[in-house]
Amino acid sequence: MLPNGSGKRLEYKLNLWSEWAKQHYGSKVFKVGVSLNSACPNRAEGGCIFCLQDTFTPEYKHQSTTEQLNTSIDRIKRGVRRDLKFIAYFQDETMGAIPTEKLESAFKEAIQHPEIVGLIVSTRPDYCSDEFLDVVSRYNAFLELGMQTIHNESLTLLNRNHSHNDTVDALKRIENKGIMAGVHLIVGIPNESINDILETIRYVNSKPVITDVKLHNLVAFKGTKLAISNYTLPNINEYIQILIKIIPYLAENKTISRLFTSNLSQSQIALNIQGEKKLWLNQLLQEIYTKNILQGLQSSIVNISRPNL
Template sequence: MALHQYVSTFGQDLLRRHGRRVHKLAIHAGFTCPNRDGSRGIGGCTFCNNQSFSPAARRPPSVAEQIEAGRRVIRKRTGAQRYIAYFQAYTNTYADVAVLRARYEEALAEPDVIGLSIGTRPDCVPDAVLDLLAEYRAQGYEVWLELGLQSAFDHTLARVNRGHGFAEYADAVQRARARGLPLCTHLILGLPGEDAWHVRETHRRVLALGVEGLKLHPLHVVKGTRLANEWRRGEYRPPAFDWYVNLVAELVRATPPGIVFHRLTGTAEPRLLLAPHWCAWKWRVLNAVERALARRSGRYRNGTGLPRG
Protein backbone atom coordinates (compact mmCIF):
# COMPACT_ATOMS: atom_id res chain seq x y z
CA MET A 1 0.00 0.00 0.00
CA ALA A 2 1.32 3.46 -0.91
CA LEU A 3 -0.96 5.64 1.18
CA HIS A 4 1.93 7.90 2.15
CA GLN A 5 2.17 9.01 -1.49
CA TYR A 6 -1.16 10.76 -1.08
CA VAL A 7 -1.14 11.87 2.54
CA SER A 8 1.42 13.00 5.08
CA THR A 9 1.40 10.11 7.54
CA PHE A 10 2.87 10.25 11.02
CA GLY A 11 5.04 7.20 10.41
CA GLN A 12 6.65 8.69 7.33
CA ASP A 13 7.05 12.04 9.07
CA LEU A 14 8.95 10.35 11.92
CA LEU A 15 11.09 8.41 9.46
CA ARG A 16 11.99 11.59 7.59
CA ARG A 17 12.85 13.57 10.74
CA HIS A 18 14.61 10.83 12.73
CA GLY A 19 16.16 8.83 9.91
CA ARG A 20 14.77 5.53 11.18
CA ARG A 21 11.48 3.83 11.90
CA VAL A 22 9.83 5.02 15.11
CA HIS A 23 6.74 3.34 16.55
CA LYS A 24 4.25 4.40 19.19
CA LEU A 25 3.78 2.04 22.12
CA ALA A 26 0.36 2.35 23.79
CA ILE A 27 0.56 2.81 27.57
CA HIS A 28 -2.17 2.46 30.21
CA ALA A 29 -0.77 4.41 33.15
CA GLY A 30 -3.67 3.81 35.54
CA PHE A 31 -5.31 7.23 35.25
CA THR A 32 -9.06 7.81 35.30
CA CYS A 33 -11.23 10.52 33.74
CA PRO A 34 -13.19 13.50 35.16
CA ASN A 35 -16.15 12.31 33.12
CA ARG A 36 -16.14 9.05 35.09
CA ASP A 37 -15.24 9.97 38.66
CA GLY A 38 -17.97 12.58 39.12
CA SER A 39 -15.93 15.77 38.88
CA ARG A 40 -17.42 16.47 35.43
CA GLY A 41 -19.82 13.58 35.02
CA ILE A 42 -20.35 9.88 35.55
CA GLY A 43 -20.44 6.98 33.16
CA GLY A 44 -18.09 8.54 30.62
CA CYS A 45 -18.93 9.29 27.01
CA THR A 46 -21.89 7.42 25.58
CA PHE A 47 -19.57 5.53 23.21
CA CYS A 48 -17.04 4.55 25.91
CA ASN A 49 -16.86 0.85 26.77
CA ASN A 50 -17.77 0.26 30.42
CA GLN A 51 -15.68 -2.91 30.53
CA SER A 52 -12.75 -0.55 31.05
CA PHE A 53 -13.93 -0.26 34.66
CA SER A 54 -12.69 -3.79 35.38
CA PRO A 55 -10.17 -4.16 38.23
CA ALA A 56 -7.51 -5.47 35.84
CA ALA A 57 -7.84 -2.36 33.69
CA ARG A 58 -7.47 -0.14 36.75
CA ARG A 59 -4.30 -1.98 37.82
CA PRO A 60 -2.24 -2.31 34.64
CA PRO A 61 1.39 -3.48 34.58
CA SER A 62 4.07 -0.88 35.17
CA VAL A 63 4.96 1.54 32.40
CA ALA A 64 8.32 -0.18 31.95
CA GLU A 65 6.67 -3.61 31.70
CA GLN A 66 4.23 -2.36 29.08
CA ILE A 67 7.04 -0.85 27.05
CA GLU A 68 8.99 -4.12 27.14
CA ALA A 69 5.93 -6.09 26.03
CA GLY A 70 5.24 -3.63 23.22
CA ARG A 71 8.81 -3.52 21.95
CA ARG A 72 8.92 -7.33 21.70
CA VAL A 73 5.92 -7.27 19.37
CA ILE A 74 7.11 -4.32 17.29
CA ARG A 75 10.63 -5.65 16.82
CA LYS A 76 9.31 -8.94 15.47
CA ARG A 77 6.86 -7.19 13.18
CA THR A 78 8.91 -4.30 11.75
CA GLY A 79 12.36 -4.33 13.31
CA ALA A 80 11.93 -0.80 14.66
CA GLN A 81 14.14 0.02 17.63
CA ARG A 82 13.00 3.52 18.60
CA TYR A 83 9.68 4.29 20.25
CA ILE A 84 7.34 6.99 21.44
CA ALA A 85 5.48 6.17 24.65
CA TYR A 86 1.81 6.84 23.84
CA PHE A 87 -0.12 7.42 27.06
CA GLN A 88 -3.46 6.43 25.59
CA ALA A 89 -5.99 5.07 28.09
CA TYR A 90 -8.31 7.52 29.85
CA THR A 91 -7.10 11.08 30.61
CA ASN A 92 -3.32 11.13 30.87
CA THR A 93 -2.96 14.61 32.35
CA TYR A 94 -5.56 14.05 35.06
CA ALA A 95 -3.35 13.79 38.14
CA ASP A 96 -1.00 15.85 40.23
CA VAL A 97 2.00 17.06 38.25
CA ALA A 98 4.36 15.08 40.47
CA VAL A 99 2.47 11.88 39.64
CA LEU A 100 2.49 12.72 35.94
CA ARG A 101 6.21 13.43 36.00
CA ALA A 102 6.89 10.06 37.63
CA ARG A 103 4.86 8.16 35.00
CA TYR A 104 6.29 10.06 32.05
CA GLU A 105 9.86 9.76 33.25
CA GLU A 106 9.49 6.03 33.82
CA ALA A 107 8.88 5.84 30.07
CA LEU A 108 11.65 8.28 29.16
CA ALA A 109 14.12 6.31 31.29
CA GLU A 110 14.00 3.56 28.65
CA PRO A 111 16.99 4.18 26.34
CA ASP A 112 15.04 3.45 23.15
CA VAL A 113 12.10 5.75 24.00
CA ILE A 114 12.66 9.07 22.24
CA GLY A 115 9.53 10.88 23.35
CA LEU A 116 5.97 11.06 24.58
CA SER A 117 2.52 11.34 23.08
CA ILE A 118 -0.02 12.29 25.72
CA GLY A 119 -3.71 11.61 25.09
CA THR A 120 -6.06 13.79 27.12
CA ARG A 121 -9.15 16.00 27.19
CA PRO A 122 -9.16 19.72 26.34
CA ASP A 123 -10.43 20.56 29.83
CA CYS A 124 -7.59 18.71 31.60
CA VAL A 125 -4.46 20.56 30.53
CA PRO A 126 -3.60 23.13 33.20
CA ASP A 127 -0.59 25.37 32.68
CA ALA A 128 1.57 23.29 35.03
CA VAL A 129 1.07 20.21 32.82
CA LEU A 130 1.81 22.14 29.65
CA ASP A 131 4.96 23.51 31.27
CA LEU A 132 6.07 19.97 32.12
CA LEU A 133 5.59 18.81 28.53
CA ALA A 134 7.38 21.89 27.22
CA GLU A 135 10.26 21.04 29.59
CA TYR A 136 10.64 17.60 27.96
CA ARG A 137 10.49 19.14 24.51
CA ALA A 138 13.23 21.60 25.47
CA GLN A 139 15.37 18.60 26.47
CA GLY A 140 15.13 17.31 22.90
CA TYR A 141 12.38 14.71 23.26
CA GLU A 142 9.64 14.22 20.66
CA VAL A 143 6.51 15.44 22.45
CA TRP A 144 2.90 15.47 21.21
CA LEU A 145 -0.21 16.62 23.03
CA GLU A 146 -3.21 14.67 21.72
CA LEU A 147 -6.51 16.41 22.42
CA GLY A 148 -9.74 14.46 22.12
CA LEU A 149 -12.10 17.06 20.68
CA GLN A 150 -14.29 14.75 18.51
CA SER A 151 -16.61 17.57 17.35
CA ALA A 152 -16.61 21.37 17.32
CA PHE A 153 -20.36 21.44 18.02
CA ASP A 154 -21.36 21.83 21.65
CA HIS A 155 -24.77 20.23 21.15
CA THR A 156 -23.05 17.09 19.81
CA LEU A 157 -20.56 17.03 22.68
CA ALA A 158 -23.44 17.34 25.15
CA ARG A 159 -25.37 14.56 23.42
CA VAL A 160 -22.48 12.11 23.78
CA ASN A 161 -21.78 13.30 27.35
CA ARG A 162 -18.29 14.62 26.73
CA GLY A 163 -18.42 17.06 29.63
CA HIS A 164 -16.66 19.90 27.81
CA GLY A 165 -17.31 22.26 24.90
CA PHE A 166 -15.39 23.77 22.02
CA ALA A 167 -14.37 26.78 24.13
CA GLU A 168 -12.25 24.54 26.38
CA TYR A 169 -10.55 23.12 23.30
CA ALA A 170 -9.80 26.58 21.88
CA ASP A 171 -8.32 27.67 25.21
CA ALA A 172 -6.14 24.56 25.48
CA VAL A 173 -4.87 25.02 21.93
CA GLN A 174 -3.94 28.65 22.56
CA ARG A 175 -1.98 27.82 25.72
CA ALA A 176 -0.25 24.78 24.21
CA ARG A 177 0.77 26.65 21.07
CA ALA A 178 2.16 29.49 23.18
CA ARG A 179 4.61 26.90 24.58
CA GLY A 180 5.51 25.45 21.18
CA LEU A 181 3.86 22.07 21.85
CA PRO A 182 2.82 20.11 18.75
CA LEU A 183 -0.89 19.25 18.80
CA CYS A 184 -2.72 16.24 17.40
CA THR A 185 -6.51 16.63 17.48
CA HIS A 186 -8.82 13.62 17.51
CA LEU A 187 -12.02 13.84 15.45
CA ILE A 188 -14.81 11.27 15.29
CA LEU A 189 -16.83 10.87 12.09
CA GLY A 190 -20.39 9.59 12.38
CA LEU A 191 -21.38 11.10 15.72
CA PRO A 192 -25.11 11.11 16.55
CA GLY A 193 -26.96 13.94 14.85
CA GLU A 194 -24.02 14.90 12.62
CA ASP A 195 -23.64 14.64 8.87
CA ALA A 196 -20.77 15.39 6.51
CA TRP A 197 -21.30 19.15 6.85
CA HIS A 198 -20.69 19.00 10.61
CA VAL A 199 -17.46 17.06 10.05
CA ARG A 200 -16.24 19.51 7.42
CA GLU A 201 -17.02 22.44 9.70
CA THR A 202 -15.28 20.84 12.68
CA HIS A 203 -12.24 20.23 10.47
CA ARG A 204 -12.31 23.87 9.30
CA ARG A 205 -12.51 25.23 12.86
CA VAL A 206 -9.66 23.01 14.04
CA LEU A 207 -7.43 24.12 11.17
CA ALA A 208 -8.29 27.77 11.85
CA LEU A 209 -7.03 27.48 15.44
CA GLY A 210 -3.85 25.73 14.39
CA VAL A 211 -2.79 22.09 14.66
CA GLU A 212 0.19 19.96 13.64
CA GLY A 213 -1.55 16.57 13.49
CA LEU A 214 -4.97 15.02 13.03
CA LYS A 215 -6.39 11.66 14.01
CA LEU A 216 -9.65 10.49 12.41
CA HIS A 217 -11.90 7.74 13.76
CA PRO A 218 -15.23 6.23 12.72
CA LEU A 219 -17.67 6.00 15.61
CA HIS A 220 -17.87 2.40 16.84
CA VAL A 221 -20.84 0.90 18.61
CA VAL A 222 -19.38 -1.43 21.22
CA LYS A 223 -20.92 -3.58 23.92
CA GLY A 224 -21.55 -2.15 27.35
CA THR A 225 -22.19 1.44 26.25
CA ARG A 226 -25.13 3.80 26.22
CA LEU A 227 -24.58 4.22 22.50
CA ALA A 228 -25.17 0.48 22.09
CA ASN A 229 -28.57 0.87 23.72
CA GLU A 230 -29.40 3.78 21.41
CA TRP A 231 -28.36 1.66 18.42
CA ARG A 232 -30.52 -1.26 19.53
CA ARG A 233 -33.52 1.06 19.87
CA GLY A 234 -32.93 2.42 16.39
CA GLU A 235 -32.00 5.87 17.71
CA TYR A 236 -28.52 5.83 16.18
CA ARG A 237 -27.41 4.72 12.73
CA PRO A 238 -23.66 4.04 12.31
CA PRO A 239 -21.73 5.54 9.38
CA ALA A 240 -21.66 3.61 6.12
CA PHE A 241 -18.33 2.36 4.75
CA ASP A 242 -18.39 4.41 1.53
CA TRP A 243 -19.53 7.55 3.38
CA TYR A 244 -16.62 7.30 5.78
CA VAL A 245 -14.00 6.50 3.14
CA ASN A 246 -15.01 9.33 0.84
CA LEU A 247 -15.28 11.86 3.64
CA VAL A 248 -11.81 10.95 4.94
CA ALA A 249 -10.39 11.40 1.45
CA GLU A 250 -12.11 14.77 1.21
CA LEU A 251 -10.68 15.90 4.55
CA VAL A 252 -7.18 14.78 3.59
CA ARG A 253 -7.38 16.78 0.37
CA ALA A 254 -8.57 19.84 2.31
CA THR A 255 -5.73 19.64 4.86
CA PRO A 256 -2.53 21.65 4.32
CA PRO A 257 0.39 19.31 3.48
CA GLY A 258 2.40 20.30 6.56
CA ILE A 259 -0.18 18.72 8.87
CA VAL A 260 0.43 15.00 9.50
CA PHE A 261 -2.25 12.37 9.94
CA HIS A 262 -1.59 10.14 12.92
CA ARG A 263 -4.53 7.92 12.00
CA LEU A 264 -7.17 7.69 9.27
CA THR A 265 -9.34 5.03 10.83
CA GLY A 266 -9.76 3.06 14.03
CA THR A 267 -10.77 -0.48 14.87
CA ALA A 268 -12.56 -2.19 17.73
CA GLU A 269 -12.05 -5.68 19.11
CA PRO A 270 -14.39 -8.14 17.35
CA ARG A 271 -15.56 -9.46 20.73
CA LEU A 272 -16.83 -5.98 21.63
CA LEU A 273 -17.83 -4.52 18.26
CA LEU A 274 -21.54 -4.35 17.45
CA ALA A 275 -21.57 -1.95 14.50
CA PRO A 276 -20.57 -1.01 11.90
CA HIS A 277 -19.00 -4.37 11.05
CA TRP A 278 -16.40 -2.82 8.74
CA CYS A 279 -14.71 -1.18 11.74
CA ALA A 280 -13.00 -4.52 12.32
CA TRP A 281 -11.17 -4.27 8.98
CA LYS A 282 -8.41 -1.67 9.26
CA TRP A 283 -6.61 -2.48 6.03
CA ARG A 284 -9.78 -2.68 3.98
CA VAL A 285 -10.61 0.86 5.10
CA LEU A 286 -7.10 2.22 4.47
CA ASN A 287 -6.89 0.60 1.04
CA ALA A 288 -10.25 2.13 0.14
CA VAL A 289 -9.08 5.55 1.34
CA GLU A 290 -5.98 5.22 -0.83
CA ARG A 291 -8.12 4.40 -3.88
CA ALA A 292 -10.43 7.33 -3.13
CA LEU A 293 -7.45 9.68 -2.90
CA ALA A 294 -6.03 8.32 -6.14
CA ARG A 295 -9.30 9.11 -7.90
CA ARG A 296 -9.22 12.68 -6.58
CA SER A 297 -5.59 13.56 -7.25
CA GLY A 298 -3.58 13.88 -10.40
CA ARG A 299 -0.40 14.19 -8.33
CA TYR A 300 0.80 12.41 -5.25
CA ARG A 301 1.46 13.94 -1.88
CA ASN A 302 4.28 12.53 0.19
CA GLY A 303 5.63 12.61 3.70
CA THR A 304 7.44 15.90 3.08
CA GLY A 305 4.19 17.61 2.14
CA LEU A 306 5.52 18.32 -1.37
CA PRO A 307 3.70 17.22 -4.55
CA ARG A 308 5.43 14.98 -7.05
CA GLY A 309 4.90 15.53 -10.76
Protein backbone atom coordinates in the same frame (compact mmCIF):
# COMPACT_ATOMS: atom_id res chain seq x y z
CA MET B 1 5.69 12.61 -7.83
CA LEU B 2 2.64 10.36 -7.69
CA PRO B 3 2.92 6.70 -8.57
CA ASN B 4 0.75 5.07 -11.17
CA GLY B 5 -0.22 1.47 -11.67
CA SER B 6 0.71 -1.01 -8.97
CA GLY B 7 2.43 -0.11 -5.74
CA LYS B 8 0.13 2.81 -5.00
CA ARG B 9 0.70 4.13 -1.55
CA LEU B 10 -1.35 6.37 0.69
CA GLU B 11 1.60 8.58 1.59
CA TYR B 12 1.71 9.96 -1.95
CA LYS B 13 -1.73 11.41 -1.39
CA LEU B 14 -1.83 12.08 2.33
CA ASN B 15 0.60 13.64 4.80
CA LEU B 16 0.92 10.61 7.08
CA TRP B 17 2.51 10.87 10.53
CA SER B 18 4.15 7.46 10.05
CA GLU B 19 6.08 8.79 7.04
CA TRP B 20 7.01 12.02 8.82
CA ALA B 21 8.28 9.96 11.79
CA LYS B 22 10.30 7.66 9.52
CA GLN B 23 12.08 10.63 7.99
CA HIS B 24 12.49 12.45 11.28
CA TYR B 25 13.87 9.49 13.25
CA GLY B 26 15.51 7.61 10.40
CA SER B 27 13.53 4.40 10.96
CA LYS B 28 10.03 3.09 11.53
CA VAL B 29 8.55 4.40 14.75
CA PHE B 30 6.04 2.66 17.02
CA LYS B 31 3.93 4.30 19.69
CA VAL B 32 3.98 2.15 22.81
CA GLY B 33 1.01 2.60 25.15
CA VAL B 34 1.63 3.23 28.84
CA SER B 35 -1.16 3.14 31.43
CA LEU B 36 -0.94 4.96 34.75
CA ASN B 37 -3.87 2.96 36.09
CA SER B 38 -6.15 5.96 36.52
CA ALA B 39 -9.84 6.59 35.83
CA CYS B 40 -11.13 9.24 33.47
CA PRO B 41 -13.11 11.86 35.44
CA ASN B 42 -15.84 11.84 32.79
CA ARG B 43 -16.85 8.33 33.82
CA ALA B 44 -18.31 9.87 37.00
CA GLU B 45 -20.51 11.97 34.69
CA GLY B 46 -21.74 8.89 32.80
CA GLY B 47 -18.80 8.77 30.36
CA CYS B 48 -18.78 9.46 26.63
CA ILE B 49 -21.54 7.44 24.97
CA PHE B 50 -19.04 5.64 22.70
CA CYS B 51 -16.37 4.88 25.30
CA LEU B 52 -15.60 1.30 26.22
CA GLN B 53 -13.04 1.18 28.99
CA ASP B 54 -11.70 -2.22 27.88
CA THR B 55 -10.36 -0.68 24.66
CA PHE B 56 -8.26 1.77 26.64
CA THR B 57 -7.03 -0.04 29.68
CA PRO B 58 -4.33 -2.61 29.01
CA GLU B 59 -3.98 -5.75 31.07
CA TYR B 60 -0.55 -4.61 32.28
CA LYS B 61 -1.81 -1.40 33.88
CA HIS B 62 -0.47 -2.40 37.32
CA GLN B 63 3.12 -2.64 36.06
CA SER B 64 5.66 0.16 36.27
CA THR B 65 6.27 2.38 33.25
CA THR B 66 9.55 0.59 32.51
CA GLU B 67 7.95 -2.87 32.77
CA GLN B 68 5.12 -1.84 30.43
CA LEU B 69 7.59 -0.43 27.91
CA ASN B 70 9.79 -3.52 28.08
CA THR B 71 6.84 -5.87 27.56
CA SER B 72 5.48 -3.99 24.55
CA ILE B 73 8.84 -3.27 22.92
CA ASP B 74 9.92 -6.92 23.25
CA ARG B 75 6.67 -8.02 21.63
CA ILE B 76 7.02 -5.57 18.72
CA LYS B 77 10.69 -6.39 18.11
CA ARG B 78 10.16 -10.15 18.13
CA GLY B 79 11.20 -11.48 14.75
CA VAL B 80 11.94 -8.02 13.33
CA ARG B 81 15.52 -7.44 12.19
CA ARG B 82 15.20 -3.79 11.18
CA ASP B 83 16.08 -0.89 13.36
CA LEU B 84 12.94 0.34 15.14
CA LYS B 85 12.34 3.35 17.33
CA PHE B 86 9.70 3.81 20.03
CA ILE B 87 7.67 6.63 21.52
CA ALA B 88 6.07 6.20 24.95
CA TYR B 89 2.39 6.93 24.46
CA PHE B 90 0.53 8.01 27.61
CA GLN B 91 -2.93 7.62 26.12
CA ASP B 92 -4.86 5.62 28.67
CA GLU B 93 -7.89 7.45 30.13
CA THR B 94 -7.30 11.22 30.79
CA MET B 95 -3.67 11.97 31.62
CA GLY B 96 -4.38 15.61 32.55
CA ALA B 97 -6.40 14.36 35.52
CA ILE B 98 -3.44 12.53 37.06
CA PRO B 99 -1.47 14.23 39.87
CA THR B 100 1.39 16.03 38.14
CA GLU B 101 4.06 14.44 40.40
CA LYS B 102 2.92 10.97 39.32
CA LEU B 103 2.87 11.98 35.66
CA GLU B 104 6.30 13.59 35.87
CA SER B 105 7.78 10.55 37.55
CA ALA B 106 6.38 8.31 34.76
CA PHE B 107 7.71 10.69 32.08
CA LYS B 108 11.14 10.63 33.72
CA GLU B 109 11.13 6.84 33.78
CA ALA B 110 10.02 6.61 30.14
CA ILE B 111 12.53 9.08 28.77
CA GLN B 112 15.37 7.24 30.55
CA HIS B 113 14.41 4.02 28.80
CA PRO B 114 17.14 3.31 26.21
CA GLU B 115 14.66 2.51 23.41
CA ILE B 116 12.42 5.57 23.85
CA VAL B 117 12.96 8.58 21.57
CA GLY B 118 9.99 10.74 22.62
CA LEU B 119 6.79 11.09 24.61
CA ILE B 120 3.16 11.62 23.65
CA VAL B 121 0.44 12.35 26.20
CA SER B 122 -3.29 12.71 25.68
CA THR B 123 -5.96 14.53 27.65
CA ARG B 124 -9.35 16.20 27.48
CA PRO B 125 -9.63 19.94 26.74
CA ASP B 126 -11.02 20.59 30.25
CA TYR B 127 -8.12 18.72 31.90
CA CYS B 128 -5.30 20.83 30.62
CA SER B 129 -4.15 22.81 33.66
CA ASP B 130 -1.08 25.04 33.55
CA GLU B 131 0.66 22.64 35.97
CA PHE B 132 -0.01 19.73 33.62
CA LEU B 133 1.20 21.75 30.62
CA ASP B 134 4.37 22.72 32.50
CA VAL B 135 5.24 19.01 32.89
CA VAL B 136 4.42 18.33 29.23
CA SER B 137 6.64 21.25 28.20
CA ARG B 138 9.51 20.25 30.53
CA TYR B 139 9.70 16.80 28.94
CA ASN B 140 9.16 18.10 25.41
CA ALA B 141 6.18 15.78 25.10
CA PHE B 142 3.73 16.02 22.21
CA LEU B 143 0.18 16.65 23.40
CA GLU B 144 -2.97 15.03 22.00
CA LEU B 145 -6.26 16.72 22.75
CA GLY B 146 -9.64 14.98 22.61
CA MET B 147 -11.32 17.80 20.73
CA GLN B 148 -13.71 15.64 18.60
CA THR B 149 -15.69 18.51 17.01
CA ILE B 150 -16.21 22.26 17.32
CA HIS B 151 -19.99 21.83 17.65
CA ASN B 152 -21.34 22.06 21.18
CA GLU B 153 -24.56 20.19 20.30
CA SER B 154 -22.43 17.24 19.17
CA LEU B 155 -20.28 17.38 22.31
CA THR B 156 -23.49 17.26 24.36
CA LEU B 157 -24.85 14.36 22.30
CA LEU B 158 -21.61 12.44 22.95
CA ASN B 159 -21.78 13.34 26.68
CA ARG B 160 -18.29 14.77 26.52
CA ASN B 161 -19.06 17.24 29.33
CA HIS B 162 -16.78 19.90 27.92
CA SER B 163 -17.47 22.67 25.42
CA HIS B 164 -15.67 23.96 22.35
CA ASN B 165 -14.64 26.96 24.47
CA ASP B 166 -12.61 24.55 26.61
CA THR B 167 -10.77 23.46 23.45
CA VAL B 168 -10.16 27.07 22.38
CA ASP B 169 -8.84 27.95 25.82
CA ALA B 170 -6.66 24.80 26.06
CA LEU B 171 -5.12 25.34 22.61
CA LYS B 172 -4.31 28.96 23.44
CA ARG B 173 -2.47 27.93 26.60
CA ILE B 174 -0.78 24.98 24.86
CA GLU B 175 0.52 27.36 22.19
CA ASN B 176 1.69 29.88 24.79
CA LYS B 177 3.77 27.15 26.44
CA GLY B 178 5.40 26.31 23.11
CA ILE B 179 3.91 22.80 23.03
CA MET B 180 2.86 21.18 19.75
CA ALA B 181 -0.50 19.46 19.66
CA GLY B 182 -2.54 16.89 17.81
CA VAL B 183 -6.32 16.61 17.95
CA HIS B 184 -8.67 13.65 17.90
CA LEU B 185 -11.71 14.22 15.67
CA ILE B 186 -14.78 11.99 15.44
CA VAL B 187 -16.23 11.76 11.96
CA GLY B 188 -19.82 10.61 11.59
CA ILE B 189 -21.35 12.08 14.73
CA PRO B 190 -25.16 11.79 14.48
CA ASN B 191 -26.79 14.94 13.09
CA GLU B 192 -23.50 16.40 11.80
CA SER B 193 -23.56 17.25 8.10
CA ILE B 194 -20.52 17.32 5.83
CA ASN B 195 -20.54 21.10 6.23
CA ASP B 196 -20.45 20.72 10.02
CA ILE B 197 -17.42 18.42 9.71
CA LEU B 198 -15.75 20.85 7.32
CA GLU B 199 -16.24 23.67 9.82
CA THR B 200 -14.28 21.59 12.33
CA ILE B 201 -11.58 20.92 9.71
CA ARG B 202 -11.34 24.64 8.89
CA TYR B 203 -10.91 25.42 12.57
CA VAL B 204 -8.09 22.86 12.78
CA ASN B 205 -6.47 24.36 9.66
CA SER B 206 -6.53 27.80 11.24
CA LYS B 207 -4.48 26.73 14.27
CA PRO B 208 -0.73 26.43 13.67
CA VAL B 209 -0.34 24.83 17.10
CA ILE B 210 -2.21 21.77 15.75
CA THR B 211 0.25 19.77 13.69
CA ASP B 212 -1.43 16.36 13.71
CA VAL B 213 -4.95 14.97 13.31
CA LYS B 214 -6.40 11.62 14.33
CA LEU B 215 -9.63 10.80 12.52
CA HIS B 216 -11.95 8.30 14.17
CA ASN B 217 -15.04 6.66 12.82
CA LEU B 218 -17.75 6.46 15.45
CA VAL B 219 -17.95 2.81 16.47
CA ALA B 220 -20.81 1.42 18.54
CA PHE B 221 -19.02 -0.97 20.88
CA LYS B 222 -21.11 -3.56 22.60
CA GLY B 223 -21.94 -2.41 26.12
CA THR B 224 -21.86 1.32 25.36
CA LYS B 225 -24.75 3.76 25.46
CA LEU B 226 -24.19 4.38 21.77
CA ALA B 227 -24.83 0.70 20.98
CA ILE B 228 -28.30 0.83 22.52
CA SER B 229 -29.16 4.26 21.15
CA ASN B 230 -31.37 4.88 18.15
CA TYR B 231 -28.72 6.92 16.36
CA THR B 232 -27.93 6.02 12.78
CA LEU B 233 -24.17 5.68 12.35
CA PRO B 234 -22.21 5.51 9.11
CA ASN B 235 -21.09 2.05 8.09
CA ILE B 236 -17.54 1.64 6.81
CA ASN B 237 -18.46 2.43 3.17
CA GLU B 238 -20.28 5.57 4.19
CA TYR B 239 -17.41 6.60 6.47
CA ILE B 240 -14.91 6.20 3.63
CA GLN B 241 -17.10 8.38 1.40
CA ILE B 242 -17.07 11.06 4.10
CA LEU B 243 -13.25 10.82 4.31
CA ILE B 244 -13.05 11.26 0.55
CA LYS B 245 -15.08 14.47 0.85
CA ILE B 246 -13.18 16.01 3.77
CA ILE B 247 -9.53 15.02 3.14
CA PRO B 248 -9.02 17.61 0.35
CA TYR B 249 -10.02 20.31 2.86
CA LEU B 250 -7.51 19.28 5.51
CA ALA B 251 -4.41 21.46 5.17
CA GLU B 252 -1.43 19.62 3.74
CA ASN B 253 0.83 20.64 6.62
CA LYS B 254 -1.25 18.62 9.14
CA THR B 255 0.00 15.09 9.51
CA ILE B 256 -2.65 12.38 9.79
CA SER B 257 -1.85 9.75 12.38
CA ARG B 258 -5.12 7.84 12.28
CA LEU B 259 -7.79 7.28 9.64
CA PHE B 260 -9.90 4.63 11.36
CA THR B 261 -10.64 3.73 14.95
CA SER B 262 -8.11 1.15 16.12
CA ASN B 263 -8.41 -2.40 14.89
CA LEU B 264 -10.81 -4.17 17.20
CA SER B 265 -11.94 -7.67 17.77
CA GLN B 266 -15.33 -8.28 16.21
CA SER B 267 -16.70 -9.48 19.54
CA GLN B 268 -16.36 -5.93 20.88
CA ILE B 269 -18.22 -4.30 18.03
CA ALA B 270 -21.90 -3.80 17.53
CA LEU B 271 -24.01 -2.40 14.75
CA ASN B 272 -22.09 -0.42 12.21
CA ILE B 273 -18.61 -1.81 11.60
CA GLN B 274 -17.41 -5.04 10.04
CA GLY B 275 -14.16 -6.22 8.52
CA GLU B 276 -10.53 -5.36 9.17
CA LYS B 277 -8.64 -2.12 9.24
CA LYS B 278 -6.27 -3.38 6.54
CA LEU B 279 -9.23 -3.90 4.18
CA TRP B 280 -10.70 -0.51 5.05
CA LEU B 281 -7.36 1.14 4.24
CA ASN B 282 -7.21 -0.66 0.91
CA GLN B 283 -10.72 0.44 0.09
CA LEU B 284 -9.84 4.04 1.01
CA LEU B 285 -6.72 3.86 -1.13
CA GLN B 286 -8.71 2.67 -4.14
CA GLU B 287 -11.20 5.51 -3.72
CA ILE B 288 -8.41 8.06 -3.28
CA TYR B 289 -6.77 7.04 -6.56
CA THR B 290 -10.00 6.53 -8.50
CA LYS B 291 -11.30 9.96 -7.51
CA ASN B 292 -7.88 11.63 -7.62
CA ILE B 293 -8.06 12.86 -4.03
CA LEU B 294 -5.20 14.86 -2.56
CA GLN B 295 -4.94 16.18 0.99
CA GLY B 296 -5.00 19.98 1.05
CA LEU B 297 -6.17 20.44 -2.54
CA GLN B 298 -9.11 22.53 -1.35
CA SER B 299 -7.31 24.16 1.53
CA SER B 300 -5.82 27.62 1.20
CA ILE B 301 -3.33 27.08 4.02
CA VAL B 302 0.23 27.14 2.74
CA ASN B 303 2.71 24.48 3.72
CA ILE B 304 4.88 25.03 6.76
CA SER B 305 7.41 22.59 8.11
CA ARG B 306 6.47 20.55 11.15
CA PRO B 307 8.53 21.27 14.26
CA ASN B 308 10.45 18.54 16.08
CA LEU B 309 8.74 16.40 18.68
